[in-house]
Amino acid sequence: MGFVGTLGDIFRILRHVFRQSFRRPFTYFYPFEDRPYPERTRGRHIHVRENCTACGQCVRACPVVAIRIDKEDRKFEKDAALYFDYTRCIFCGACVQACRFDALYHTKIVDLSEGDREDLIYGPDEITTLDRDPLEWRGRRFR
Ligand code: SF4
Ligand code: SF4
Numbered sequence: 001m002g003f004v005g006t007l008g009d010i011f012r013i014l015r016h017v018f019r020q021s022f023r024r025p026f027t028y029f030y031p032f033e034d035r036p037y038p039e040r041t042r043g044r045h046i047h048v049r050e051n052c053t054a055c056g057q058c059v060r061a062c063p064v065v066a067i068r069i070d071k072e073d074r075k076f077e078k079d080a081a082l083y084f085d086y087t088r089c090i091f092c093g094a095c096v097q098a099c100r101f102d103a104l105y106h107t108k109i110v111d112l113s114e115g116d117r118e119d120l121i122y123g124p125d126e127i128t129t130l131d132r133d134p135l136e137w138r139g140r141r142f143r
Contacts, residue, residue, distance in 0.1 A: 047082050049128055
């Protein structure tokens with residue numbers, strides 16, 4: 001390759017760099033900015049207790065024994081409290097498929113992180129709401 005060929009390559013590279021510098025980056029400024037997740041993302045669950053009948057099908061369907069049910073803990077006429085162990089869950093979706101009463105869904109929340117393993121067991125207080133404490137890092141608050 002001669003001098004002209006090398007010059008052509010350099011020109012093409014510079015042209016590419018110039019074009020890319022005016023495009024939106026493909027990356028996201030996570031965790032300050034969240035990417036849009038697909039509609040069928042299997043993130044952490046939400047339990048709609050009003051619809052739950054305490055049938056236990058979700059518990060039986062779980063291949064890794066990640067769900068515990070407490071039928072004594074009732075908030076409505078027929079429901080039960082569910083406890084999800086996210087140290088075990090593989091987000092396979094079998095529990096959501098097994099629920100015939102529209103009481104269990106996946107959310108798009110996929111970043112589950114805690115300093116203590118015990119905090120990854122989501123009891124009725126956490127699993128029935130999408131609210132979560134805002135995270136703080138080096139004086140900055142996000143989400
Ligand atoms: S998503 Fe799969 S592994 Fe997780 S709790 Fe449901 S059935 Fe169990
Ligand atoms: S969440 Fe659904 S499958 Fe699980 S106990 Fe309630 S009604 Fe049954």
